[in-house]
Amino acid sequence: MKKKLEIVKQNVIKCIKCDLCKTRTNSVPGKGNFQSNVIFVGEAPGKNEDKTGEPFIGIAGKKLTIALEEAGITRDEVYITNIVKCRPPNNRVPSNIERNTCQEYLKEEISIIKPKIICILGNTAFNSILGGSEITKFRGKVARKNNLLYFITIHPAATIYNQKLVGVLKEDIIKLFNLIRELKNDKDITVDIEYTS
Numbered sequence: 211m212k213k214k215l216e217i218v219k220q221n222v223i224k225c226i227k228c229d230l231c232k233t234r235t236n237s238v239p240g241k242g243n244f245q246s247n248v249i250f251v252g253e254a255p256g257k258n259e260d261k262t263g264e265p266f267i268g269i270a271g272k273k274l275t276i277a278l279e280e281a282g283i284t285r286d287e288v289y290i291t292n293i294v295k296c297r298p299p300n301n302r303v304p305s306n307i308e309r310n311t312c313q314e315y316l317k318e319e320i321s322i323i324k325p326k327i328i329c330i331l332g333n334t335a336f337n338s339i340l341g342g343s344e345i346t347k348f349r350g351k352v353a354r355k356n357n358l359l360y361f362i363t364i365h366p367a368a369t370i371y372n373q374k375l376v377g378v379l380k381e382d383i384i385k386l387f388n389l390i391r392e393l394k395n396d397k398d399i400t401v402d403i404e405y406t407s
């Protein structure tokens with residue numbers, strides 16, 4: 211499993227499948243526990259991530275780390291990745307072509323790790339994975355599509371300038387890990403949104 215994930219990582223590092231390879235400093239593969247019960251999926255690397263090749267190490271990453279710690283979880287216990295593995299110039303939202311081209315890597319990460327649930331962070335990931343929008347309306351909800359469970363929440367970056375959202379993220383992450391505990395105990399959880407295709 212670890213070896214397969216390493217192959218994905220190496221493929222991401224050398225990937226030239228979309229134009230973002232021309233402007234990146236480093237590709238940013240997913241990182242974390244390959245036996246994690248949850249994969250967190252954000253939008254795309256930012257400046258710090260591009261510089262270092264590591265996901266979620268800037269301010270947004272710190273916000274996520276704090277929210278995890280408040281739920282009693284450390285970063286090392288989970289796996290964190292993005293929809294798009296290279297930084298879009300000036301942190302613009304990745305285009306549909308870029309998202310579609312890069313999605314094979316996320317699919318591979320999911321099929322190798324086989325998490326109990328995938329945590330969608332923010333509108334871009336919500337839109338890319340489930341075709342959704344209006345994250346504030348759907349945050350805190352569980353969705354199921356193609357036999358995979360998803361938990362929807364805001365992007366940690368949203369909490370940087372809006373203090374009210376700090377509590378929202380905290381509340382959602384605590385709920386997420388309560389759900390994971392239920393899933394680990396083979397208990398049924400409530401699915402709020404069912405996707406038929």
Ligand code: SF4
Pocket residue numbers: 222225226227228229230231237294295296308311312
């Ligand atoms: S964004 Fe994804 S598809 Fe595009 S070059 Fe980077 S790794 Fe490859």
